[in-house]
Amino acid sequence: MNISKEQFKDDYQKAFTNMYASTLEGGSSTQQYTALGTLLRSYVAEYWRDERERYIKEGQKQVFYFSIEFLPGKFLENNANNMDILDIVEEGCKELGLDFDEITAAEAEPAIGNGGLGRLASCYMDAGASLGYPLHGNGIRYRHGLFRQKIVDGYQAELPDNWLRHRNAWEVRDHKSSVLVRFGGNVYLDGFHPVYEDTDDVVAVAYDIPMIGYHLSTVNTMRLWSAEVPPEEEEEGLASKEKYEAVDEITEFLYPDDSSYEGKLLRLKQEYFFVSAGIQTIMKSFKRYQISPKDLSEKIAIHINDTHPALAIPELMRILLDEEKLTWDQAWEITINTCAYTNHTVLREAMETWRCDMVKKLIPRIYMIIEEIDRRYVEQNKPIYGDELVQSTRPIQDDYLHMAHLAIIGSHSVNGVAGLHSKILSEDVLRDFSEMTPHKFNNKTNGISQRRYLHVANPELRELISECIGEDWLTNPASMKVLLAYQNDQSVLSKLADIKHQNKEKLAQYIKENNGIEVNTDAIFDVLIKRLHAYKRQHLQLLHIIHLYFYLKDNPQADFQPRVFIFGAKAAPSYVFAKDVIKVINEVAETINNDPDCKDKLQVVFIENYGAALAELIIPAAEISEQISLAGKEASGTGNMKMMLNGALTMGTLDGANVEINSFVGDENMFVFGLRKEEVDRYNERASYNSKDLYKSDAKIKRVVDSLVDGTFPRIQIEGQTIYDHLITHNDEYYALKDFHSFVEAQEKAAKLYKNKDEWNKKSLINIANSGPFSADYAVQRYASEIWIAQPKAMRTDKSIVTSH
Numbered sequence: 001m002n003i004s005k006e007q008f009k010d011d012y013q014k015a016f017t018n019m020y021a022s023t024l025e026g027g028s029s030t031q032q033y034t035a036l037g038t039l040l041r042s043y044v045a046e047y048w049r050d051e052r053e054r055y056i057k058e059g060q061k062q063v064f065y066f067s068i069e070f071l072p073g074k075f076l077e078n079n080a081n082n083m084d085i086l087d088i089v090e091e092g093c094k095e096l097g098l099d100f101d102e103i104t105a106a107e108a109e110p111a112i113g114n115g116g117l118g119r120l121a122s123c124y125m126d127a128g129a130s131l132g133y134p135l136h137g138n139g140i141r142y143r144h145g146l147f148r149q150k151i152v153d154g155y156q157a158e159l160p161d162n163w164l165r166h167r168n169a170w171e172v173r174d175h176k177s178s179v180l181v182r183f184g185g186n187v188y189l190d191g192f193h194p195v196y197e198d199t200d201d202v203v204a205v206a207y208d209i210p211m212i213g214y215h216l217s218t219v220n221t222m223r224l225w226s227a228e229v230p231p232e233e234e235e236e237g238l239a240s241k242e243k244y245e246a247v248d249e250i251t252e253f254l255y256p257d258d259s260s261y262e263g264k265l266l267r268l269k270q271e272y273f274f275v276s277a278g279i280q281t282i283m284k285s286f287k288r289y290q291i292s293p294k295d296l297s298e299k300i301a302i303h304i305n306d307t308h309p310a311l312a313i314p315e316l317m318r319i320l321l322d323e324e325k326l327t328w329d330q331a332w333e334i335t336i337n338t339c340a341y342t343n344h345t346v347l348r349e350a351m352e353t354w355r356c357d358m359v360k361k362l363i364p365r366i367y368m369i370i371e372e373i374d375r376r377y378v379e380q381n382k383p384i385y386g387d388e389l390v391q392s393t394r395p396i397q398d399d400y401l402h403m404a405h406l407a408i409i410g411s412h413s414v415n416g417v418a419g420l421h422s423k424i425l426s427e428d429v430l431r432d433f434s435e436m437t438p439h440k441f442n443n444k445t446n447g448i449s450q451r452r453y454l455h456v457a458n459p460e461l462r463e464l465i466s467e468c469i470g471e472d473w474l475t476n477p478a479s480m481k482v483l484l485a486y487q488n489d490q491s492v493l494s495k496l497a498d499i500k501h502q503n504k505e506k507l508a509q510y511i512k513e514n515n516g517i518e519v520n521t522d523a524i525f526d527v528l529i530k531r532l533h534a535y536k537r538q539h540l541q542l543l544h545i546i547h548l549y550f551y552l553k554d555n556p557q558a559d560f561q562p563r564v565f566i567f568g569a570k571a572a573p574s575y576v577f578a579k580d581v582i583k584v585i586n587e588v589a590e591t592i593n594n595d596p597d598c599k600d601k602l603q604v605v606f607i608e609n610y611g612a613a614l615a616e617l618i619i620p621a622a623e624i625s626e627q628i629s630l631a632g633k634e635a636s637g638t639g640n641m642k643m644m645l646n647g648a649l650t651m652g653t654l655d656g657a658n659v660e661i662n663s664f665v666g667d668e669n670m671f672v673f674g675l676r677k678e679e680v681d682r683y684n685e686r687a688s689y690n691s692k693d694l695y696k697s698d699a700k701i702k703r704v705v706d707s708l709v710d711g712t713f714p715r716i717q718i719e720g721q722t723i724y725d726h727l728i729t730h731n732d733e734y735y736a737l738k739d740f741h742s743f744v745e746a747q748e749k750a751a752k753l754y755k756n757k758d759e760w761n762k763k764s765l766i767n768i769a770n771s772g773p774f775s776a777d778y779a780v781q782r783y784a785s786e787i788w789i790a791q792p793k794a795m796r797t798d799k800s801i802v803t804s805h
């Protein structure tokens with residue numbers, strides 16, 4: 001957008017005074033941030049409104065992305081960048097005597113997601129808006145996001161994340177879009193008409209956040225729902241204290257503890273709550289514009305991101321049957337044509353199931369519909385596919401509702417998120433479904449936002465790339481490939497190295513301030529950042545570090561390539577193994593960082609409270625990107641793409657999207673190690689892996705594993721034992737010991753290569769140049785053209801909006 005710096009400064013001062021009745025300079029950085037965010041939102045407000053109206057007027061097909069998680073990261077810089085005013089804002093703040101870094105630091109990160117799933121959803125929101133697709137988010141406005149992690153004595157402590165304390169400058173509360181969501185009570189059919197008795201009603205209130213596309217292509221909406229007591233109940237004094245508490249609870253926390261029945265019930269309530277609110281709203285708006293429900297699938301697409309929103313299927317059926325009075329067959333056809341489902345994990349324990357009695361009690365009408373879906377499914381498919389296939393795929397089995405089954409049966413498309421993952425789905429985890437309906441199954445490899453992870457997070461690198469190849473790559477990331485022409489250009493390579501070094505310095509500064517550790521910025525920055533999970537094998541890296549420690553203790557004079565191991569990870573609060581790994585990492589770090597033999601050679605840093613915001617600091621500084629899951633377990637990974645984009649070399653198994661990275665850069669530009677998926681399968685099938693035998697027969701492995709329990713590292717008696725038991729007593733489920741030597745070898749190769757700076761930098765550049773295909777822009781285009789059948793708007797050419805300011 002076009003705005004002069006002077007105008008911006010003027011607007012900002014006025015906006016601040018309007019909000020706080022005081023002067024900008026005297027405000028706290030939180031106030032300065034809030035006023036700035038509010039101002040930028042006001043700049044796009046009219047355009048946002050116009051775009052919403054235009055979508056409806058032009059009858060363009062709308063896509064609604066239903067997700068229980070979004071991880072938008074901080075908004076300010078990304079939005080300013082997409083509005084093309086980041087420079088103006090930054091300079092303007094400076095001229096006003098403000099510290100822009102402090103202002104951005106004051107923005108609370110909306111941690112309303114957990115990991116890759118939520119971050120992917122947000123990358124797609126960004127890409128959708130940037131490309132001019134009408135792609136909108138539908139989720140939950142959790143008042144508390146994922147817990148804030150504090151490390152206390154090496155342990156993870158979980159603190160509440162009150163991200164809304166200072167309100168969210170980007171959101172708009174739209175109470176007129178509120179809808180009623182019904183829970184509980186009795187429902188019976190009077191003919192075809194459901195009669196509800198004694199329901200427990202909740203109002204879903206919409207909070208809208210603008211999703212601002214690059215160069216302001218369009219502004220879409222991420223709608224987050226908040227639960228409130230119905231105003232009528234409030235006014236008539238009917239709501240009890242318990243009712244208020246129960247309603248509050250629905251949108252209080254992301255992933256409430258679901259180990260108890262009540263916890264599970266609350267989770268299910270959340271799922272139905274945001275799904276019902278979203279579907280009702282979509283249907284309402286179409287009624288307003290007199291679009292026939294029969295045309296629904298031509299006008300909208302509903303995307304079910306993982307199984308949590310799968311109740312969208314029976315909810316849509318409910319409205320089509322009960323309110324639109326369509327026949328079952330009509331309604332079912334429309335539902336299937338409208339909905340599509342993405343699976344994000346092959347871990348069986350992550351496949352959601354709900355006890356039927358719970359579903360029935362909580363959402364009786366929906367349960368009736370699910371029973372009917374199930375009954376008809378069996379009736380219609382048994383004669384065609386036989387009993388066995390039908391029994392294994394039906395949604396209701398043994399009194400449990402299988403959400404993935406419901407999602408697949410009620411959708412026209414089912415996709416995995418990387419080539420290998422999609423193959424595993426159709427050949428293994430969901431094989432029965434893909435035998436019956438092969439046409440539904442497809443792959444959509446994940447993508448990431450190069451705008452957030454390069455333009456904003458690493459502006460120096462963005463400049464360098466543009467200096468070399470011009471600006472086309474900003475909107476056409478595949479053309480980054482042109483950079484390959486510079487792989488032997490010493491001046492470009494040395495600039496690239498300088499940029500990496502500066503980013504390492506920045507991270508080192510953060511580590512110094514937060515961990516009190518001075519890291520050697522000439523060392524390799526070896527980064528492992530992701531949720532903590534046994535399959536992701538943070539413990540394998542831990543074993544590697546212990547191995548290096550022993551090497552240094554045995555050979556203090558050896559010529560050792562210095563390395564800083566950086567971890568960032570949250571563990572689910574009830575996941576004992578994961579929490580114990582964190583404790584052991586911290587205690588091993590403590591020993592190593594204080595051992596003079598390791599000084600400036602081997603350092604270990606656990607960065608507390610890793611999340612979307614910290615990722616933007618860590619990723620540009622990464623030199624080795626650790627992607628070390630057991631092959632076949634990581635659906636895709638997206639951190640792998642982000643670090644590649646920033647010039648890190650991948651240390652990886654052939655798992656998830658690492659396989660695709662490998663096919664782009666080749667073995668010579670990454671470090672591949674470990675068992676292949678087929679090998680893992682073979683060991684599993686034959687049950688022929690015995691970790692204890694391996695441990696007993698391999699002195700190196702034994703020494704490293706024993707150190708977890710023999711006092712080498714103090715203060716880990718219990719936690720070291722947990723890992724030991726996992727590896728030895730419970731047969732090392734994720735083959736860490738089996739992959740140990742191959743991993744160590746690959747790491748040695750990396751250390752050796754790092755000594756040859758030119759070669760390293762060249763490989764780094766090759767990685768950057770090949771990262772274009774992982775842009776979320778392409779991923780969204782593939783979803784749009786192959787699943788949603790949605791078109792982007794015709795792009796304006798003037799690329800400016802006029803504001804009334």
Ligand code: CR1
Pocket residue numbers: 115116117118120306344345350417446634635636637638656
């Ligand atoms: C997967 O584990 C993938 C993201 C996004 C995660 C990860 O490999 O990159 O989804 N799955 O597709 C997940 O969070 C609940 O499941």
